[in-house]
Amino acid sequence: MSADLDKIAIDILQANDLGGYTIPTKGLYPYQWNWDSAFVAQGFATFDVNRGWQEIETLLQGQWDDGMVPHILFRKDDPTYFPGPSVWGTQNRALPSSGHSQPPVAASTVRLLFEKDQSATYVERLRVVFPKLLAWHRWYHTARDFDGRGVIAVMHPWESGRDNLPDWDGPAARVDTSGVGDYVRKDTSFVNADMRPRKTDYDRYLAILQFGRECNWDAEKIARDAPFYVADPGVTFIQLRADRDLLALAHALGETAALPEIEEWIARAEQGIELLWNPDLGAFTTLDLRSGVHGEGVSSASFLAPYAGICKARYLEPTLAHFDRMMSKVTYGVPSYDPDHPAFESMRYWRGPVWGILNYMIATGFAEIGETERAERIRKDTVALIEKSGFAEYFDPISGEGAGGNSFSWTSAIWLNWAS
Numbered sequence: 001m002s003a004d005l006d007k008i009a010i011d012i013l014q015a016n017d018l019g020g021y022t023i024p025t026k027g028l029y030p031y032q033w034n035w036d037s038a039f040v041a042q043g044f045a046t047f048d049v050n051r052g053w054q055e056i057e058t059l060l061q062g063q064w065d066d067g068m069v070p071h072i073l074f075r076k077d078d079p080t081y082f083p084g085p086s087v088w089g090t091q092n093r094a095l096p097s098s099g100h101s102q103p104p105v106a107a108s109t110v111r112l113l114f115e116k117d118q119s120a121t122y123v124e125r126l127r128v129v130f131p132k133l134l135a136w137h138r139w140y141h142t143a144r145d146f147d148g149r150g151v152i153a154v155m156h157p158w159e160s161g162r163d164n165l166p167d168w169d170g171p172a173a174r175v176d177t178s179g180v181g182d183y184v185r186k187d188t189s190f191v192n193a194d195m196r197p198r199k200t201d202y203d204r205y206l207a208i209l210q211f212g213r214e215c216n217w218d219a220e221k222i223a224r225d226a227p228f229y230v231a232d233p234g235v236t237f238i239q240l241r242a243d244r245d246l247l248a249l250a251h252a253l254g255e256t257a258a259l260p261e262i263e264e265w266i267a268r269a270e271q272g273i274e275l276l277w278n279p280d281l282g283a284f285t286t287l288d289l290r291s292g293v294h295g296e297g298v299s300s301a302s303f304l305a306p307y308a309g310i311c312k313a314r315y316l317e318p319t320l321a322h323f324d325r326m327m328s329k330v331t332y333g334v335p336s337y338d339p340d341h342p343a344f345e346s347m348r349y350w351r352g353p354v355w356g357i358l359n360y361m362i363a364t365g366f367a368e369i370g371e372t373e374r375a376e377r378i379r380k381d382t383v384a385l386i387e388k389s390g391f392a393e394y395f396d397p398i399s400g401e402g403a404g405g406n407s408f409s410w411t412s413a414i415w416l417n418w419a420s
């Protein structure tokens with residue numbers, strides 16, 4: 001079974017490889033997505049380290065002059081996706097792209113790739129990639145932590161990678177959608193609308209996009225005035241781990257000049273994450289930086305603290321209690337949102353379904369702090385979901401049914417790199 005699934009996973013990655021870069025799935029997502037490529041590179045590296053590096057290198061080709069690495073690279077226009085390059089209006093950049101970023105997983109991937117093979121050719125490639133990663137991390141720590149609080153904000157739900165998480169509902173409700181006008185979604189022509197964000201969500205997504213386009217994606221204007229600016233435990237924890245991995249890479253290269261800056265980011269985040277601790281809930285949640293209000297539900301990103309190297313008992317004990325409670329409510333973990341919360345929907349995208357990439361990151365963190373039983377439960381659930389429903393985009397935590405796109409690249413990648 002495992003060998004058959006290995007072969008299918010490899011075939012999926014190769015079929016979604018459009019020549020040095022990989023699309024998440026055919027039809028629904030015809031471009032290169034940022035954190036998808038970072039996971040995909042880990043999958044490729046299980047059988048072709050060179051191809052893993054290439055995925056990161058093509059992703060970084062889209063880097064903007066200010067260091068930002070966009071969430072989508074539109075290498076060729078494809079009318080089957082909305083909103084495409086003309087809607088984003090990002091002119092004069094390295095490649096046509098969206099205007100904001102996505103969770104910065106790439107440095108963590110590069111560390112994994114480099115640990116697999118440290119021969120001279122990969123040292124050289126690391127030398128080229130390192131300053132680009134450093135510039136991207138610096139961008140996140142300035143543009144999206146403008147006041148130096150030690151937490152990373154997202155200016156758009158898409159920037160978090162967790163598009164319709166219930167925690168965005170409150171902050172996004174303040175977005176004025178009166179200027180959005182008519183538009184035609186394409187996603188619901190590929191996938192059942194019940195598995196996708198609602199129209200109210202899309203109206204808000206487009207209104208925030210318009211704000212970004214009108215200020216030419218200026219980081220300071222966004223930090224001061226964007227209608228949506230919410231600190232996210234997902235991006236903050238992924239960034240913190242990526243900073244630790246970047247630090248290890250700096251040591252490996254002897255890049256001593258970069259060390260103090262990266263160490264400062266890590267120290268700031270280790271303090272800053274206290275802001276994301278919702279004391280009423282006893283969990284890390286979002287924090288709306290406009291209103292000062294915390295998200296009110298536990299999400300799968302609440303469990304990423306160990307992945308970021310955070311394991312203080314005062315955070316860990318309540319977090320693990322939530323984890324056990326939530327896991328007792330589902331057949332397959334980890335649900336992306338608390339099944340006891342009224343906003344939970346088992347099939348709707350980031351409002352309940354299980355995502356393989358989150359499972360991989362949560363389990364990795366748990367294993368690293370010695371929570372091996374919980375880590376193993378997550379891995380076994382992931383295996384069971386893929387055996388039952390294939391390499392789906394995401395899965396219903398109750399029925400185990402696959403949802404969204406199929407033959408999905410990152411689900412195949414985490415199978416190869418971790419679950420199998």
Ligand code: 9YW
Binds near residue numbers: 024160161163187
């Ligand atoms: C969209 C590609 C992307 C992921 C995101 C996920 C979804 C795209 O798909 O967003 O158009 O809704 O939310 O995390 O990178 O797999």
